[in-house]
Amino acid sequence: MSAHAVAAPRAARPAAGRGAMTFRGVLAAEWTKVTSLRAPYWAAAATAVACGLLTYVSANASSVDPGFDPLDSLTSGVLLAQVGPLVLGVLVGTGEFATGTFRTTFATVPRRLPVLAAQVVVTAAFAVVAALLAVIAAVAGILPAASGRGIAVDLTADGTPQVLVGTALYLVGLALCGLAAGALLRRTVPALVGILVLVLVLPVGLSLATDGGTGPAAPAGAVPADPASTLVTFTPSGAASFLTAPPGGGGVAGAPDLGPWGAAAVLAAWALVPLVAAAVRLRRRDLV
Amino acid sequence: MIEVEALVKRYGSTTAVDGLTFTARPGTVTGFLGPDGAGKSTTMRMIVGLERPTAGTATVDGRRYAELDAPLHSVGVMLDARSVHPGRTAFRHLLAQARTHGIPRSRVDEVIAMTGLEPVAHRRAGTYSLGMGQRLGIAGALLGDPGTLILDEPVNGLDPDGVLWVRRLVRDLAAEGRTVLLSSHLMHELALCADRVVIIGRGRLLADAPVHEIVERSGGTLEEAYLQLTAGAVQYRGRATTSPTTTTAGDAR
Amino acid sequence: MTTRTPATRVSFAGVLAAEWTKLVGLRSTLWVALGTALAAASLAYGLSLFAGRGDGPTGVSLVVAGSVLAQTGALALGALVGAGEHSSGAATATFTAVPRRLPVLAAQAVVTGAGAGVTAAAALAASALATTDARTRAGLVLELADPETARMLAGFVLHLVGVALLGLGLGALLRRPGAVIVAGVILLVVVDQLLATNPGQVTDTLRAALPGAGARLLLDDAALAALDAASRGPRLGAWGGGLVLAGWAVGALAAGAGRLCRGDVTR
Numbered sequence: 001m002s003a004h005a006v007a008a009p010r011a012a013r014p015a016a017g018r019g020a021m022t023f024r025g026v027l028a029a030e031w032t033k034v035t036s037l038r039a040p041y042w043a044a045a046a047t048a049v050a051c052g053l054l055t056y057v058s059a060n061a062s063s064v065d066p067g068f069d070p071l072d073s074l075t076s077g078v079l080l081a082q083v084g085p086l087v088l089g090v091l092v093g094t095g096e097f098a099t100g101t102f103r104t105t106f107a108t109v110p111r112r113l114p115v116l117a118a119q120v121v122v123t124a125a126f127a128v129v130a131a132l133l134a135v136i137a138a139v140a141g142i143l144p145a146a147s148g149r150g151i152a153v154d155l156t157a158d159g160t161p162q163v164l165v166g167t168a169l170y171l172v173g174l175a176l177c178g179l180a181a182g183a184l185l186r187r188t189v190p191a192l193v194g195i196l197v198l199v200l201v202l203p204v205g206l207s208l209a210t211d212g213g214t215g216p217a218a219p220a221g222a223v224p225a226d227p228a229s230t231l232v233t234f235t236p237s238g239a240a241s242f243l244t245a246p247p248g249g250g251g252v253a254g255a256p257d258l259g260p261w262g263a264a265a266v267l268a269a270w271a272l273v274p275l276v277a278a279a280v281r282l283r284r285r286d287l288v
Numbered sequence: 289m290i291e292v293e294a295l296v297k298r299y300g301s302t303t304a305v306d307g308l309t310f311t312a313r314p315g316t317v318t319g320f321l322g323p324d325g326a327g328k329s330t331t332m333r334m335i336v337g338l339e340r341p342t343a344g345t346a347t348v349d350g351r352r353y354a355e356l357d358a359p360l361h362s363v364g365v366m367l368d369a370r371s372v373h374p375g376r377t378a379f380r381h382l383l384a385q386a387r388t389h390g391i392p393r394s395r396v397d398e399v400i401a402m403t404g405l406e407p408v409a410h411r412r413a414g415t416y417s418l419g420m421g422q423r424l425g426i427a428g429a430l431l432g433d434p435g436t437l438i439l440d441e442p443v444n445g446l447d448p449d450g451v452l453w454v455r456r457l458v459r460d461l462a463a464e465g466r467t468v469l470l471s472s473h474l475m476h477e478l479a480l481c482a483d484r485v486v487i488i489g490r491g492r493l494l495a496d497a498p499v500h501e502i503v504e505r506s507g508g509t510l511e512e513a514y515l516q517l518t519a520g521a522v523q524y525r526g527r528a529t530t531s532p533t534t535t536t537a538g539d540a541r
Numbered sequence: 542m543t544t545r546t547p548a549t550r551v552s553f554a555g556v557l558a559a560e561w562t563k564l565v566g567l568r569s570t571l572w573v574a575l576g577t578a579l580a581a582a583s584l585a586y587g588l589s590l591f592a593g594r595g596d597g598p599t600g601v602s603l604v605v606a607g608s609v610l611a612q613t614g615a616l617a618l619g620a621l622v623g624a625g626e627h628s629s630g631a632a633t634a635t636f637t638a639v640p641r642r643l644p645v646l647a648a649q650a651v652v653t654g655a656g657a658g659v660t661a662a663a664a665l666a667a668s669a670l671a672t673t674d675a676r677t678r679a680g681l682v683l684e685l686a687d688p689e690t691a692r693m694l695a696g697f698v699l700h701l702v703g704v705a706l707l708g709l710g711l712g713a714l715l716r717r718p719g720a721v722i723v724a725g726v727i728l729l730v731v732v733d734q735l736l737a738t739n740p741g742q743v744t745d746t747l748r749a750a751l752p753g754a755g756a757r758l759l760l761d762d763a764a765l766a767a768l769d770a771a772s773r774g775p776r777l778g779a780w781g782g783g784l785v786l787a788g789w790a791v792g793a794l795a796a797g798a799g800r801l802c803r804g805d806v807t808r
Contacts, residue, residue: 054735061739079735080727087723188719189569193617196726197580197610204730205584205609228591337640338633339805354640358550363637371633373567373625380566381634387559388638390549412568428634 023114030118033101034126039091044130047084047171051077052137059145070146070153071160074138075167075244081134082237085127085175086199090191092123093182093278102287112282116183120176120275127175131168138167159246166243166260173264174199176271177236183278198270199237206232226254233258239266289314289467290335290436295344297330297491304330306491307344312469312484314435317462319482319499320471321514323522327491328471329367332438335469336365348436360389360432366425366439374414378405378424381413386431395431403427404453418445426454436467443477455481475511479503487514489521553644560622560648563631564656569621574660577614581607582667589675600681601690603672604665605697605759611664612704612729612756615657619705620721622653623712623797627806636806646713646798650706657705661698689762692779696758699783703755704729706790713797728789729753745774749782752789757782 019025034040054077059070096102096115109115139155146153155164178195185191206228232238233255241250242263251257258266290312297305305327312318322328333339335346337353348356348363356362372381382396400409403423408416413424422445429437439458443451458468458481472478478485478499485502487495494517495502499510506513549555564570584607626632626649639645669683676683684690704725711721733753736744748754749772757765757779769776777785 058739061741076735076738079738080731083723083727083731087719090719189617189621189722192719192722193613196722197613200726200730201609201613202584204734205607206587208588208606208609226591228588231587333805336637338636339807356640358548359640360638361548361550365633365637367633367637368630370630373563373629373631375567375569375629376563376631377566380562381631384559384562384566385634385638387562388551388555390552390555 021109023118026109026114027118027121029108030115030122031125033095034092034122037091037095040088040126043084043088043091044126044133047081047088047130048133048137050084051081051134052141053077054080055138055141056144059142060148063145063149068145068149068151070142070149070151071158071163073142073145074160074163077134077138077141078167078170078240078244082171082174082199082240083196084134085130085171086178086195087192088127088130089123089175089178089180090182090188090195092119093179093184094186094188094191095182097186098188106287113279116275116279116282119179119183123175123179124172127172128168130175131171134171135164135168139164159248162260163244163246166245169264170240170243170267173267173271174236176275177267180271180274180278184274184281198235203232203235203237229253229255234266236267236270239263243267289350290318290346290348290438290469291350292331292335292346293344295331295334295346296342297327297334297339298342304491305334305341308488308491308493309344310486310493310496312436312467312486314467315462315465316483317458317468317470317481319478319485320469320488321473321475321478321485321518322488322494323518323524325523326488326518326521328488329440331488332365332367332440332469332471335438336363336367338367358389358432360385360391360434362432362434362436364429364432364434364437366422366429366437366442368425368440370421371428372413372421372424375412377410377412378416378427379409381424382427382431385428389432391431395433399427399430402430404450419447419450422446423450426457434466437461437469439468439470441471441473443472443474451477475509475514479510485510487517489518490523492521494518494521551639551641551644553648556639556644557648557651559638560645560652564622564652567621567625569625570618570656573614573618573621574656574663577611577618577660578664578667580614581611581664582671583607584610585668586671586675589672599690599761600672600676600683601693602761602764603676603681604668604683605693606672607664607668608697608700608756608759609730611661611697611701613726614660614664615701615705616708616725616729617718617722618657618660619653619708619710620712620718620725622649622656623709624716624718624721625712627716628718632806642801642806643798646709646794646801649709649713650794653705653709654702657702658698661701664701665694665697693759693761696760696779696783700755700758700786703783703786703790704752707752707786707793710790710793710795710797714793714800740771740773742773745772747774748772749774749777750785752786754782755786758786 055073058076059073062068062073096105105115106112143153155161181195182191185194229252232252238252239258240263241252242258242260244250293309295305295308308331320328330339334341335348335353353359353363379396379400382399383393386396400406403426405420405423405427408420413421416424422442426442429439443454446454455477458470462468470482482499484498485495502513503510506516585603588606589603626635635645636642708721708725711724712718715721715724729752733748733751736748754777757777760768760779765779
């Protein structure tokens with residue numbers, strides 16, 4: 001945000017040289033804004049730490065099981081780690097409006113849409129770094145348990161590459177979902193409540209329909225298609241189960257098999273639809 | 289009467305207020321001046337108990353603010369114009385404050401009328417301009433009909449009519465025997481309405497004297513006297529955008 | 542100054558009236574209450590559509606089925622009251638009027654509890670309406686005189702009040718509504734799910750100690766028995782779960798009170 005405040009008056013001076021506004025410039029400005037705040041770093045660090053720590057604890061706990069496969073524990077931290085990218089995205093999306101920075105921002109870039117586009121790119125880039133750190137932390141988390149049992153960890157076999165890439169993609173996708181919710185609602189509390197309910201709370205609520213309220217759904221063999229489970233599958237976190245599991249695994253009992261590509265499409269839709277709505281609102285309405 | 293004695297406030301390694309002592313007396317308007325970051329707002333916040341002093345004391349009529357039974361009747365405070373939830377109307381904001389003390393609703397209407405807020409009293413405060421927010425702050429300070437008023441930059445953002453109104457208001461309040469402590473950066477405004485000025489810099493007292501005495505000592509205006517006194521204590525100084533040959537006021541030592 | 546106002550002083554009744562004025566004077570309060578009732582009723586309606594096959598639910602368990610969503614609304618209500626004060630800057634006005642500070646938090650606890658209670662009652666009424674069809678279809682009656690039914694309905698209200706007070710305490714402690722929402726959802730939902738993936742004596746004990754244990758207040762006897770039978774941790778029953786949530790709410794409020802009384806009110 002300070003980049004705008006400082007750079008704008010200087011750009012107005014002939015001595016400092018005239019530059020036309022370019023998308024690269026807007027991108028650089030958004031990058032400066034995101035990286036000059038503390039919260040994004042906290043969100044990224046929390047994502048990686050949650051992922052690594054929980055994976056480590058979970059792998060250690062299950063390493064006493066007879067059929068222990070360390071790779072099974074690889075994604076056990078995602079449940080908590082997904083909060084990080086969501087918060088990151090919401091903060092980037094609402095930050096402008098919650099702090100009043102938007103006045104400076106949109107006075108500098110009156111066409112407005114390049115700002116939103118740049119925020120998408122910047123959030124994705126920041127989230128990619130956070131997601132990579134989280135995946136590396138998760139891999140590091142299973143190593144002690146694996147070496148304790150004398151099991152060699154082979155990350156190239158049995159669809160593990162897909163799990164690693166899928167997990168990273170899911171975390172990046174969540175950051176974009178958060179950004180979209182934030183850009184659309186413009187206020188931190190409604191955006192956070194909305195996105196956390198969608199990703200974390202609603203699936204739990206819907207799973208009550210399938211198991212009578214005793215906890216998360218436990219898959220029990222072939223179950224006929226069940227509307228509640230189908231709805232869960234089409235939430236971001238439900239779709240994610242296809243991304244964070246080896247090929248053929250994942251999904252909720254009694255729901256259609258989306259496959260990794262279908263799941264990615266569901267996730268992308270959760271980011272794109274509100275982003276388009278946010279773009280329309282940004283373009284058509286006054287900024288107050 | 290406000291008595292500040294050897295007041296110190298530290299945040300970690302930063303010292304915002306450094307052994308400040310001064311008194312604001314009844315029947316006078318005391319101007320409270322200093323460069324940005326000098327510790328004016330911190331001092332005012334400590335007087336009304338929002339922040340705890342690291343050392344020293346601040347009392348109103350001889351008692352610590354938090355010990356007062358009816359703070360709103362003793363001290364009226366306007367610290368900054370954004371001390372209101374943007375989603376709440378001016379009327380509701382003032383009514384809530386009044387209710388803590390059992391002040392009747394009629395008094396809320398009265399201060400709204402006094403500050404000229406009637407047309408917007410039922411609009412959400414988030415939609416107010418700076419000047420309207422300022423009037424709401426002053427209305428809140430007047431609510432309890434207090435014997436002491438603490439006003440931080442009350443004329444900031446007011447229209448010329450509002451500036452004139454505040455000037456008359458503080459003069460009238462002092463004439464009624466009340467204590468008024470008022471901070472401002474507008475020297476000509478203070479020269480018109482203050483009897484006495486307390487000037488601080490980097491958290492320390494630089495001057496505490498009647499306005500006429502300070503002006504006579506420097507032989508110029510209050511502004512010139514202020515710039516001389518604070519020359520060594522300015523922490524944030526802008527520079528001219530053109531050639532460095534022009535002497536700006538801040539460079540005149 | 543035209544008239545001298547009559548001498549009055551700070552009283553707890555006054556502070557309570559002030560906090561009530563502040564709560565109902567915000568549109569966000571109304572939106573949260575409406576959204577909570579609507580979300581609860583929608584989920585109850587949705588679940589009532591899927592219900593009926595397999596082991597039959599009771600009428601009242603359909604009515605309280607929206608609690609998972611409704612608790613998020615209660616959390617948001619508490620967060621807005623407790624943290625909104627500080628994040629909006631209104632704390633300056635509030636705490637110059639009541640410099641002893643603690644009465645403000647106490648009054649906020651009362652009005653937040655009342656607000657959450659009213660919201661919960663509205664959510665129950667909306668859920669009862671939304672599930673009427675399903676209940677008549679399945680022949681399920683809502684017998685208010687039945688002690689289990691009464692306990693579950695009261696439990697729904699108590700759970701929401703407890704979560705709202707937890708949000709208020711976290712709000713006074715963290716002073717940012719967003720931080721409260723994130724922390725609250727993690728405490729209420731995420732940690733429980735994480736622990737559920739690794740059942741064992743330690744994890745089951747930890748699960749029983751989470752604030753989400755308050756949801757036991759609104760489980761029917763059969764579900765409670767199943768839950769206690771499956772758990773290797775302590776068997777809390779319904780009211781034990783309520784006590785755990787109450788402990789969390791009191792703890793959060795005490796921590797919030799500690800920061801409020803010892804710390805500075807800053808912008």
